[in-house]
Amino acid sequence: MDLTLKVWRQKNAKAQGHFETYKVKNISSDSSFLEMLDILNEQLIAEGVDPVAVEKGCKSSGPVSFDHDCREGICGACSLYINGRAHGPDDEVTTCQLHMRKFKDGDTITIEPWRAKGFPVIKDLVVDRQAYDKILQAGGYVSVRTGGVPDGNAIPIPYEQAEESMDGAACIGCGACAATCKNGSAMLFVAARVSSLALLPQGKVEGAKRAKAMVAKMDELGFGACTNTKACEMECPKHITVTHIARLNREFLAAKLQD
Amino acid sequence: MAEKLISKIPEGPLSEKWTKHKSQIRVVSPGNKRKMEVIVVGTGLGGASAAASLGELGYNVKVFCISDSPRRAHSIAAQGGINAAKNYQNDNDSVYRLFYDTIKGGDYRAREANVYRLAEVSNNIIDQCVAQGVPFAREYGGLLANRSFGGAQVSRTFYARGQTGQQLLLGAYAALNRQIAAGTVKSYPRYEMLDVVLINGEAKGIIARNLVTGKIERFGAHAVVIATGGYGNTYFLSTNAMNSNGSAAWQCYKKGAFFANPCFAQIHPTCIPVHGDQQSKLTLMSESLRNDGRIWVPKSMEDVMALRAGTKKPSDIAEEDRDYYLERRYPAFGNLVPRDVASRAAKERCDAGYGVNNTGLAVFLDFKTAIERLGEDVIRARYGNLFQMYEKITDVNPYKEPMMIYPAIHYTMGGIWVDYNLQTTVPGLYAIGEANFSDHGGNRLGASALMQGLADGYFILPYTIGDYLAGKFKEPKTDINAPEFAEAEKAVTDKIAKLFAVKGKRSVDSYHKELGHIMWEYVGMARNEAGLKKAIELIQALKKDFWKNVFVAGENGEFNQELEKALRLVDFFEIGELMARDALNRNESCGGHFREEMQTEEGETKRDDENYMYVAAWEYKGEDVEPELHKEPLVYENIKIATRNYKD
Helix, strand or coil, rough: CCCCEEEEECCCCCCCCCCCCCEECCCCCCCHHHHHHHHHHHHHHHHHHHHHHHCCCCCCCCCCCCCCCEEEEECCCCCEEECEEEECCCCEEEEEEEHHHHHHCCEEEEEECHHHHHCEEEEEEEEEHHHHHHHHHHHCCCCCCCCCCCCHHCCCCHHHHHHHHHHHHCCCCCCHHHHHHHCCCHHHHHHHHHHHHHHHHHHHHCCCCCHHHHHHHHHCCCCCCCCCCCCCHHHCCCCCCCCHHHHHHHHHHHHCCCC | CHHHHCCCCCCCCCHHHHHHHHHHCCCCHHHHHCCEEEEEECCCCCHHHEEEHHHHHEEEEEEEEECCHHHCHHHCCCCCCECCCCCCCCCCHHHHHHHHHHHHHHCCCCCHHHHHHHHHHHHHHHHHHHHHHCCCCCCCCCCCCCCCCCCCCCCCCCCCCCCCHHHHHHHHHHHHHHHHHHCCCEECCCCEEEEEECCCEEEEEEEEECCCCCEEEECCEEEEEEECCHHHHCCCCCCCCCCCCCHHHHHHCCCCCEECCCCCEEEEEEECCCCCCCCCCCCEHHHHHHHHCEEECCHHHHHHHHHHCCCCHHHCCHCCCCCCHHHHHHCCHHHCHHHHHHHHHHHHHHHCCCCCCCCCCCCECCCHHHHHHHHHHHHHHHHHHHHHHHHHHHHHCCCCCEEEEEEEEECCEEEEEECCCEEEECCCCEHHHEEEECCCCCCCCCHHHHHHHHHHHHHHHHHHHHHHHHHCCCCCCCCCCCCCHHHHHHHHHHHHHHHHHHCCEEEEHHHHHHHHHHHHHHHCCCCCHHHHHHHHHHHHHHHHHHHHHHHHCCCCCCCCCCHHHHHHHHHHHHHHHHHHHHHHHHCEEEECCCCCEEEEECCCECCCCHHHHHHHHCCCCCCCCCCCCEECCCCCCCCCCCCCCCCC
16 A cells, blocks of 8 residues: 655754655555555655655654564554544554554554653654653562562462553553643553552552652652543543543552541 | 583572572672662563562662563563462372473473573562562452463463563562662663673673664673563564564674574464565564464365365364364373474474465364363453454454464574673673573473563572672773773774665665564475575575665664664674574474474384484674584483483
């Protein structure tokens, strides 16, 4: 299929960004979205090879930078806003798992980076998501050190509880939730971790402290408040639900009441 | 130089070696730990667990990763599970049995003492991860669940749906985060190590590129730990993540660390087949699927043709017309034979013309029997996310029609040579996880990579590195203004300038793809003398052409993914050549290394224990000079060497 792409180009964090329009041809419907971008980049590199064009001020800013790594939907690196949706038009997939069969020959596709105050652009479609690391550093762990722990089977956990904890633990930290939220809130991300640990006896011990610390850090880093629009749930590639936000709210409230 | 290959395997009975060794190695006092610095490169299971554990001990740790967050290291993608000898299933598992299965699975090319230690600490790993809050699968009674993996007749694999690697890595990453918050670990995301710095022959730091600004920076320490994974991406198409690379390990090799068994690469039998030229990577379908999936191709050529023409669907083929070739050839293990055996068997059927898919390069992995026996809900609970992933990629519903799979490069057993302490031939330089060579011999068993990464990082390295550091606590912090740092930094900046200066016409990726084709064709699933010699010639010619015709877009002082790829590819050329050289030297078939000249009448691997029961450790001798081969003999005192048999 042949496509027209409108791609956000931005030289660095400080530069002004703009859209550039490109055409790509003969894209296989079995190719992934990122493979389509690989082909675009091969094309832009080939154009960039022509020094005359570059000297004449050819618009091409070289290959498009975008984050990607595992290309199987688990590392959470890829992060594109495609036609106005985080990770594009398919449900429950990351951009790397989106395939071109979801588009039609002749389509125009708009590609932007995540847009959230907490995720400044580094270049083109690449954003800085260190804020998510910082939120987890504030308390997204169980305080155990290596060694000196009980036998794995010494802590029985009901099947359903373990499964529900796993639902939250499936978060890949891609940032789609905050990028989608009109308030730029990272609530679903924070909730997934807090709730997952709160469901386990190992995590309960520090539950109150964790909820408070992570929420405070999220606020400090410029993420907005949650107003229950559930947009995050709609766009989460791992189908993490707002039930976890409800559990976070309970944990947070209980913690505050204890104060 | 042979004296450099001292494995330092402790004396005494196998089961007492590690305990005895731990009691004899030195420790560093808490006050002195605070004065010492350790660099850890890589944040997968090995790197993250090591950095966290070293931080907890009180060392000052600097941890580097090329991703935007430590959590994205490729361990995250491991699906199926992690082995441990807990014997929770009461199926007569034991430390010895896990050790034995691993040695046998590796086709008798791994070190006994290392593997025994691995099996020994496997149980601690499960306990550790549970304590961290890793949500392992549970039975209804609340206890931990297990499943089976290839190469074992017991159920010893612990798992968290099809995302075990993710959950274990998030556990290690959480432990790491705790130390970052505590200030014992400083994290450097989006940094790539481009060289290791040696002072008086000892590792004292690294040169790294800040991937956001392009700045080349110097970092000093008392010791350096390499945890940067394997070099499977030499083949371009593999199940590895796009950014996984062998460059950090390769710089260590060029600075004097020996590189062991480079030809041992694992080809995983169950990957989604190649769809065409636009393909950028291959996706694995977990080995755990072989618990319930049955592998087959049609018995008759007529059905093969009908399938390819689309006039028949796989579900139209009657039971008696299917060739469940693994069950036929290996009745004792059936669909759960080790990966190398399953991969070659798939290749054998496809080479004979019975492959499916329009390419003829695929076989079926079918859940029909299991769904009939257990119901769709049970299968969904076990493998739901894998089935969803398969459908998203191929547009085929695996609950209705079988999956199509084909072998692909997945893991490298070879790596930096290390002694029992996980120290390389360079003092102060350590290698852990997939980056080292030590535990998997010629073939790694499923669910053992996670085990090894965490064993090294949580329970082995933090002890053994203390023995080295105990002799260094009087040394001041490393001076990054030393001439050795300046020299290494200059070499790096020169190399980058040289890449930009080529200004040719071909993209970096086009070269990488071509290298991948050479590797897959001649250094892939079947290798022979003529092909390997040809591969070496082709790779050398390609490398030469690269330095004349490559075009690296952009400049150094910016976020530049083309430069990142070019720097990695420069090393992949050389790694590929050494792999071919090692494969040429190893004139036997063992594990994942199959030399066509050396096979039994039934087409199974034929080892040559008399001549090749050794670790091939290669020493770098300079640019375009042939490396020197050193041999570490493998001594089996506790296991009777036998031909691997998965038939009876």
